[in-house]
Amino acid sequence: MKKETTSLKKLAQELNLSVSTISRALNDHPDISEATKEKVQKLAAKLNYVPNIFAKGFRQQKTNIIGVLVPNITHYFTSTILKGILEEASLKGYRVIISESNNDAIKQTEMLNTMLQFNVDGILMSISKVTREVDDILKVIDNVPLILFDKASNKIPCSQVVINEEESAYNAIEHLINIGKKRIAIIKENEYSYNSERRYSGYLRALKEHNIPIDEKIIISVDDISLRQGRRMANLLLSIKNKPDAIFAITDSAAIGVIQTLKKFNINIPEEIAVVGFSNSKNSTIIEPMLTTIDQPGERIGSTAVKYLIEEIENPDSIGNKTIEIKGHLIIRDSTFKAS
Amino acid sequence: MKKETTSLKKLAQELNLSVSTISRALNDHPDISEATKEKVQKLAAKLNYVPNIFAKGFRQQKTNIIGVLVPNITHYFTSTILKGILEEASLKGYRVIISESNNDAIKQTEMLNTMLQFNVDGILMSISKVTREVDDILKVIDNVPLILFDKASNKIPCSQVVINEEESAYNAIEHLINIGKKRIAIIKENEYSYNSERRYSGYLRALKEHNIPIDEKIIISVDDISLRQGRRMANLLLSIKNKPDAIFAITDSAAIGVIQTLKKFNINIPEEIAVVGFSNSKNSTIIEPMLTTIDQPGERIGSTAVKYLIEEIENPDSIGNKTIEIKGHLIIRDSTFKAS
């Protein structure tokens, strides 16, 4: 089945040279004469030599494999990050192994261990929502460079690549204030979600800086920030005496659920109630009115994370604990502001 | 940085046994006494022994890595297939390396070669749209089991896991006929798209079997079947004298573009013109009216493809050339039929 592959040995026999010399010639070692190098490289090309990466990795204790762990590969934003990771890793000569944790802390630990067992050179990870215990993750970074992206955590001392969520949320709220909104509700996740908390901070800061009173009654926390919950929470917000004039949902899906409910009650968007989401998903341009949201450059997050990780892999001194923020930006659409 | 890991040698020293015995004990070899096995396994667990997969793979010429090549990881349907692949592979003890071809035939070949160089045990692939030359792919299957999924090709002699596209399209068209439609347009891709051609066949067969004349004027081919093209082609279809009373777009995005255009012209959907898509994307329930479409069970495609591939990897005699069809099913929504 397998073709007999060209090995160093074969090249050596063919050219009456030693395996060592062949190896050095192909690796462009300074000791080897130009003439020899050329000869060897020519033959290697002719016989279609490809190094056995496993032998190489085995020998050098380096695999050129990066392990990537995400909660759910089917989330559009996640998949754009993965795209950036694949692209950048491939450019740098690294292969990528992807696993899903399915937002299951136990599976997450299992997957981390399998990756270690696989001798990955480094790990990129977006942590699962239910991760309240980070001990297992801390064990991992004893062994191998780790960088968190998107769903990060300040409990883990490692570099992190994230969106400027606080600021992005701030900008979104400021935009609502600028168009005259004064009573802005938020639908967020519970306090275990790092991203949600950061967006919430931006919300609070914007209100404070613009001297808008904060009202707990229109600050809604849910466990699972889905389209369905968006619908339900919109219902809830409509039921209170003093209705909001804008709703910031910290995900697009929830925001879309909000819009659907508002439409059901024939509420004018954005005149009566404006709606803002977060992440610029595909759906955000399909819903009517189109959703104002924050675009998150997924590919850049991915490629940036890879760059930092490879830096740490190839230069262990560079292992750090910094947070790199990638700027998202507000995209204003009809759900907050109608042109014309 | 790296912790010194427990190796077979270390276990051997600790127990005054040979490396061979340790290896056999851990692999549950029948020759080894129960007593020894127990002793070894206990110590291995205690010292947290993990086999060096690279050494193992190197030795056995088997890596337990599956290479997966897809055009674009960010397509929702693709990501659901990947989810199924990851799940099933993980269950069977295989790791998955994913690469993107970005619908670029050259990159596709490059990626295949990198995978071979990586000694993957087998390859799963969804072929790029622009693949008109399959020679490079044929070279690959000389070396390693290959299974195509979703975007397949009858020019490649290997097993393929696909949706029953012809039949699904047939069902969609038959549904349109059942609700009284008589002039059904199709927006498809050009003849190089295998999937498009199969859906087109289903369209033709349904019309023929129901004695509906086929009219070239409402059979539209585009190079790139996108939302934008859906809009443009809907415009075109509206401009002809004898308008269609239904439009089958072979992707959801194109179908959504069609709906948007019809709405712009205040055409009643489905009364004046019904619309059907294909693939049950997230967007198909966000657009109004919600889109009738064909649900494709992505995870099952992925897990099935992995099962067949592992079968071929572990039992080379089983390498086949069969086509496994996974059934999609029609989801009827408001774009063709309004309940009440």
Place this chain on the structure above:
DNA sequence: CTGAAAGCGCTTACAG
């Protein structure tokens, strides 16, 4: 400038 030899961690045919 080139080569012989050791070794990365494992499995397995051979021997006892």
Place this chain on the structure above:
DNA sequence: CTGAAAGCGCTTACAG
């Protein structure tokens, strides 16, 4: 039931 030894394909310190 257990062990000694070879070997997977490569790199590299050592020697010349």
